[in-house]
Each structure stands twice: as C-alpha cells, then as structure tokens.
Amino acid sequence: xxxxxxxLAVMTLLCGAVAVDAQTESDSPLSEATKKxxxxxxxxxxxxxxVEGSPMPMDPFEFEGKHSGNVTFLTGEVMxxxxxxxxxxxxxxxxxxxxxxxxxxxVGMGGGASGMMNAPHQELGKLDGKLDDVKxxxxxxxxxxxxxxxxTGTLSSDNAKxxxxxxxxxxxxxxxxxxxxxxxxxxxIILKIALNIDIAMDFQGNEMEMTVxxxxxxxxxxxxxxxxxxxxxxxFTEEADSDDSEKKxxxxx
Numbered sequence: 121x122x123x124x125x126x127x128l129a130v131m132t133l134l135c136g137a138v139a140v141d142a143q144t145e146s147d148s149p150l151s152e153a154t155k156k157x158x159x160x161x162x163x164x165x166x167x168x169x170x171v172e173g174s175p176m177p178m179d180p181f182e183f184e185g186k187h188s189g190n191v192t193f194l195t196g197e198v199m200x201x202x203x204x205x206x207x208x209x210x211x212x213x214x215x216x217x218x219x220x221x222x223x224x225x226x227v228g229m230g231g232g233a234s235g236m237m238n239a240p241h242q243e244l245g246k247l248d249g250k251l252d253d254v255k256x257x258x259x260x261x262x263x264x265x266x267x268x269x270x271x272t273g274t275l276s277s278d279n280a281k282x283x284x285x286x287x288x289x290x291x292x293x294x295x296x297x298x299x300x301x302x303x304x305x306x307x308x309i310i311l312k313i314a315l316n317i318d319i320a321m322d323f324q325g326n327e328m329e330m331t332v333x334x335x336x337x338x339x340x341x342x343x344x345x346x347x348x349x350x351x352x353x354x355x356f357t358e359e360a361d362s363d364d365s366e367k368k369x370x371x372x373x
Contacts, residue, residue: 148254150271150302157310157338158245162188164340165240167196173330175323187239188346194237206352207237211359213352221351223359240336243283244310250279251300261303263311264339268303275300284317284332294321312337 169181183196192207205214205224212224251273260267275283280298296319303312317332348356 148256148271149269149308150251150254150256150273150304151248153302153304153308153310154244154248156308158241158248160187160241160309160338160341162186162340162342162344163241163338164344165336165338167194167240168333168335170333170335171330172333173328175328185239186344186346187241188344191346191348192237192239193346193348205237206346206348206356207239208356209360211356212237213355221349221355223355240313240338244313246282247279247300250275252276263303263305263337266305266311268305268311271302271304273300273302274298280317283315284319294319296320309341310338 163186165185165187167183167185169183171178181196181198183194185192185194187193190208193205194207195202195204197203203214205212207213213221214224216222252275254271254273257270257272259270261270262268275298277296280296283298284296296317298315298317300316301312301314302310305311313334313336315334315336317334318329319332320327320329322328
C-alpha cells in the first residue's frame with residue numbers, strides 16, 4: 121500500500137432507450153434525488169475509471185470505497201501499486217514508501233489526492249442545478265434487483281472541469297466538456313453515476329482527444345462502517361489540532 125506520486129497523478133484524472141423531451145433540472149425529480157443522495161451518511165461504493173485515447177495506454181482503474189459519518193475510505197490498485205487512503209474533513213492520510221501512515225500533500229501532483237477523495241455524495245452535491253438538457257429515459261433499468269429511472273444530462277465546460285477533479289488539467293488550454301447518466305431508485309436515491317469527461321488539447325504539438333469515464337455504484341446505504349487504524353486516527357487528531365491552532369492564531373492577530 122503506497123502513497124506514490126505517480127499513482128496519485130493518474131488517479132486525479134479522475135457508465136439504449138429513447139429519451140423523452142428535455143427539461144431543466146430544477147423542474148425534474150432528479151434535482152430532489154440529487155439533494156437527497158447528497159445527504160447520505162453511510163454507504164459502500166465501487167468506482168471504475170477508464171481513460172480512452174490517452175497517449176499512454178492505461179488499463180482501467182478499479183477502486184472500492186466506504187463513507188461513514190465524516191470519513192471516506194478508498195482502496196485499489198494503480199499502475200501495479202496498491203493504494204489505501206482515508207479522508208476526514210480536509211485531511212487525507214495514506215501510506216508512504218516506508219510503510220508509514222502520513223498526511224497527503226494538499227497541492228501538487230495534479231491537485232494532490234483531494235480531487236480523488238471526494239465522496240460520491242459530495243460530488244453529487246456539486247451537480248445540483250448544474251446539468252443542462254436533462255432527459256429521463258422512457259424505459260427503467262434494473263440495477264442489482266432495483267428498478268431505476270435513468271436520467272441523462274450535459275455539463276458546461278466549467279462544470280465539467282470541476283467534476284474532473286484535476287486543477288492542473290482544468291487550467292490548461294483544453295476544450296473540456298461532459299455528459300452524465302444517473303440511475304435513481306424508487307427510494308429517490310441515486311445508486312449509479314456514469315460520468316464522461318471529453319478532453320481535446322494540444323499535446324507536444326499534436327492534437328489529442330481523450331475521454332475519462334468514471335462509473336460509480338453505491339450500495340449498503342446506512343449500513344456501512346469504517347475501521348480506522350489507530351495511527352490514522354492520531355494523524356487526524358494532530359491535523360485537527362494544528363488547524364485549530366492556526367485559526368486561533370489568525371483570530372489573535
């Protein structure tokens with residue numbers, strides 16, 4: 121389990137029916153589903169990231185994660201390296217090359233781990249009211265035994281850059297756009313999110329087009345717990361105390 125810079129840089133690049141007439145998101149039940157899902161307290165999720173058209177061939181990246189309370193956990197393999205990370209508040213903790221737990225840098229490496237460690241329900245919170253051309257497919261789709269309404273929508277360039285989760289890429293002279301597909305269960309919870317981000321840019325004098333496809337599926341809603349190693353808890357406490365001290369210093373000044 122390593123907190124390797126190369127792996128994190130790759131990680132930050134961080135699924136056929138006829139549709140009815142388009143509607144604005146604010147007029148759609150999708151807006152209510154987005155708000156309801158963004159308030160989830162605990163769940164388990166899987167995440168599949170595929171990069172199509174990259175100048176460097178990449179195998180799909182598969183991750184498993186959990187969210188409970190204010191803690192998010194993510195594990196998977198990137199370029200042959202196992203990655204395991206915990207996030208509480210703004211603090212992200214992973215294992216370094218020496219096998220010790222440490223806080224992640226918040227900047228660099230394409231934005232550090234922060235772009236990757238946003239929990240799915242937090243990502244959905246960003247989407248509310250920001251989808252264009254929202255459509256509900258006529259036919260429902262079965263997802264793990266649950267009948268779901270399926271919605272599609274498009275993202276503006278700015279919103280697509282935000283969902284890409286990579287500040288370095290977003291600031292480059294690139295044409296970035298996105299589409300999304302969402303599966304909403306009868307409970308009003310979004311159980312699956314398929315996000316496609318299209319990127320067109322000049323790469324070393326050559327026109328390059330690639331697509332980042334991120335598919336996330338939620339399960340075990342309200343039934344997920346996270347076991348946090350003692351060393352990780354200590355780092356969370358130290359970082360929280362440090363933040364409190366800095367805030368107090370600012371107030372005194």
